[in-house]
Amino acid sequence: NAGVTQTPKFQVLKTGQSMTLQCAQDMNHEYMSWYRQDPGMGLRLIHYSVGAGITDQGEVPNGYNVSRSTTEDFPLRLLSAAPSQTSVYFCASSEPGRYFSPLHFGNGTRLTVT
Amino acid sequence: DQQVKQNSPSLSVQEGRISILNCDYTNSMFDYFLWYKKYPAEGPTFLISISSIKDKNEDGRFTVFLNKSAKHLSLHIVPSQPGDSAVYFCAATLGRYNFNKFYFGSGTKLNVKP
Numbered sequence: 096n097a098g099v100t101q102t103p104k105f106q107v108l109k110t111g112q113s114m115t116l117q118c119a120q121d122m123n124h125e126y127m128s129w130y131r132q133d134p135g136m137g138l139r140l141i142h143y144s145v146g147a148g149i150t151d152q153g154e155v156p157n158g159y160n161v162s163r164s165t166t167e168d169f170p171l172r173l174l175s176a177a178p179s180q181t182s183v184y185f186c187a188s189s190e191p192g193r194y195f196s197p198l199h200f201g202n203g204t205r206l207t208v209t
Numbered sequence: 210d211q212q213v214k215q216n217s218p219s220l221s222v223q224e225g226r227i228s229i230l231n232c233d234y235t236n237s238m239f240d241y242f243l244w245y246k247k248y249p250a251e252g253p254t255f256l257i258s259i260s261s262i263k264d265k266n267e268d269g270r271f272t273v274f275l276n277k278s279a280k281h282l283s284l285h286i287v288p289s290q291p292g293d294s295a296v297y298f299c300a301a302t303l304g305r306y307n308f309n310k311f312y313f314g315s316g317t318k319l320n321v322k323p
Contacts, residue, residue, distance in 0.1 A: 137313035185252055197243060200252030
């Protein structure tokens with residue numbers, strides 16, 4: 096099982112450019128989410144989805160867009176990259192309907208905006 | 210303001226001794242607490258969890274303690290092994306209908322010396 100797959104692993108953007116971070120999971124999980132990890136800040140929730148066609152904002156949604164057209168995929172779009180979006184981005188998935196379900200994370204995308 | 214805090218950025222212990230990682234939280238509504246372990250260039254992996262109705266949970270060498278009155282939890286690793294060297298994140302969630310939203314601490318880097 097591949098689990099949660101993120102591409103690309105590394106990306107450098109110039110200020111103002113746009114791009115999409117890809118995330119796919121093969122565990123048939125309904126819940127998917129995007130976090131960013133910054134030094135001294137831990138992981139912060141950007142956007143999440145509880146199923147295909149349903150998305151909502153997390154703690155730090157500004158400058159990012161998401162959509163969920165299938166259960167497997169949850170891409171994160173940067174509309175106009177800014178240096179403040181330099182970070183490591185993690186996609187995660189989990190199962191609903193159980194009393195407790197931990198997040199399964201991908202290996203991350205390291206993004207640098209110059 | 211961060212609702213989950215890990216005030217020790219790093220911890221160094223000798224192999225075979227006990228490692229104690231600490232975490233404080235501010236939101237008394239948190240219902241589940243988790244610890245994740247992260248190696249470089251990988252995503253966080255789930256380690257152990259505890260429900261707010263318990264004060265202790267054990268899994269092999271790992272034990273998590275919860276003190277609700279102090280809003281404090283800790284992770285004990287006994288005995289510590291060099292392979293335990295990693296960054297440990299504590300996380301909290303508001304319960305069974307919020308498993309898509311977790312709040313993370315900033316992490317503690319554990320170094321276990323042979």
